[in-house]
Amino acid sequence: xxxxxxxxxxxxxxxxxxxxxxxxxxxxxxxxxxxxxxxxxxxxxxxxxxxxxxxxxxxxxxxxxxxxxxxxxxxxxxxxxxxxxxxxxxxxxxxxxxxxxxxxxxxxxxxxxxxxxxxxxxxxxxxxxxxxxxxxxxxxxxxxxxxxxxxxxxxxxxxxxxxxxxxxxxxxxxxxxxxxxxxxxxxxxxxxxxxxxxxxxxxxxxxxxxxxx
Numbered sequence: 169x170x171x172x173x174x175x176x177x178x179x180x181x182x183x184x185x186x187x188x189x190x191x192x193x194x195x196x197x198x199x200x201x202x203x204x205x206x207x208x209x210x211x212x213x214x215x216x217x218x219x220x221x222x223x224x225x226x227x228x229x230x231x232x233x234x235x236x237x238x239x240x241x242x243x244x245x246x247x248x249x250x251x252x253x254x255x256x257x258x259x260x261x262x263x264x265x266x267x268x269x270x271x272x273x274x275x276x277x278x279x280x281x282x283x284x285x286x287x288x289x290x291x292x293x294x295x296x297x298x299x300x301x302x303x304x305x306x307x308x309x310x311x312x313x314x315x316x317x318x319x320x321x322x323x324x325x326x327x328x329x330x331x332x333x334x335x336x337x338x339x340x341x342x343x344x345x346x347x348x349x350x351x352x353x354x355x356x357x358x359x360x361x362x363x364x365x366x367x368x369x370x371x372x373x374x375x376x377x378x379x380x381x
Contacts, residue, residue, distance in 0.1 A: 177207075177381045178207050178210045178211050178214055178381075179214060180381075181207075181211050181328055181379045181380075181381055182211050182214035182215045182218055183218065184379045185198075185200070185211070185215050185218075185326055185379060186215055186218035186219055186222065188324075188326075188377065189215075189219065189224070189300070189324070190219070190222050190224060193219075193222075193224045193300065195300060195323035195324055196269070196270055196272070196300065196301060196323055197266060197269065197270060197300075197301050197303065197321060197322045197323050197324075198215075198300055198301070198302050198303070198322070198323065198324050198325075198326070199303050199304070199305075199308040199309075199318070199319075199322040199324065199325040199326065200212050200215070200302065200303070200304040200308075200325075200326050200328065201304065201305060201306065201307070201308040201309050201325060201326065201327055201328070201368065201375065202306070202327055202328035202329070202330060202368065202381075203306065203330065203335055203364065203365040203368040203369055204252065204306055204335065204339055204361050204364055204365060204368075205330070205334075205335040205336070205338040205339040205342070205361070205365075206328045206330045206335065206381065207328075207330075207338075207381070208304040208305065208306075208328065209231065209233075209304060211304070211328060212229055212231075212302050212304040213229070215302060216229060216302055219300060224299075224300065225298060225299035225300065226299050226300050226301075226302065227269075227295050227296040227297070227298060227299035227300060227301045228278075228293055228294060228295040228296060228299075228301060228302075229293065229301075229302045229303065229304070230265060230266070230269065230278045230293065230295060230301060230302070230303040231278075231280055231281060231293070231303070231304060231305065232257070232262060232303060232304065232305020232306065232307065232308065233280070233281035233288070233305060234262075234278055234279035234280045234281050234288050234289075234292070234293070235257045235258045235259065235261050235262040235265075235279065235288065236251070236252075236256065236257055236258075236281050236287075236288045237256050237257065237258060237288075238287060238288065239251075239286060239287060242256055249360075250360055251360075252306075252360060252361070252364060253360065253363070253364060254307055254310065254312055254315060254364075254367070257307070259307075259314045259315055259317075259318070260314060262318065263314075263317050263318060263321065265278050266303065266318065266321040266322075267321065269295055269301050270321060272297040272298065273297065274297055275294050275295065275296060275297060276294075276295040276297075277290075277291040277292075277293065277294055277295070278291075278292070278293045278295055279291065279292055279293070280292040280293050283346065286346070303322070306364060306368050307367075307368065308322065308325055309325055309327065309368075309371040309372070309374040309375055310367055310368065310370075310371045310374075311371055311374065319374055324376050324377075325374065325375040325376050326375060326376065326377060326378070326379060327372045327375035327377070327378045327379075328378075328379055328380075328381050329372065329378050329379065329380050329381060330380075330381040331381075332365065334381075335365060336357055336361075339353075339356075339357045339361050340353045340354055340357055341353075343356055343357070
């Protein structure tokens, strides 16, 4: 007998999202959220591919991480040791890009975050005036000043629910891959990522639907 490969968790999540969106493909802005370590960027890329395979036009992906404040600014503000927290992003800039995308007056250029450089790079992503725009990030649904504006700009918001033990494991490995020792990685997860996980999970009810990773 021929054995078929079991689809990965990310592929399963992406397929559920694509199935839902394919039922009403005329929306403009689709948000994908979940706590740190969920694999949102991977899922987002798979959703974009899945929609394209269904013949649904995708305008591009706007990553929330592209709106990280630069390391120099974070150091100047005394926030470098909390990088990734809600107040370490240019949320107003993010909302403005989403508004421009909604107006669809032409191509919009958005920034992206380069993990190899640990810095955002301006005007790295071109978003077409037609098609579905995907955006992903931790804080798309949180009910905080200024951040809550994001939710109102999205036509649909998906929350990816992931086991917390698995999140912690992934985050420790991610930090180690980016140069931290195991003890440093574990400390960062306990002191920074854990609070962000709590914040994002508390806002899960603001999403239109939830998929389980």
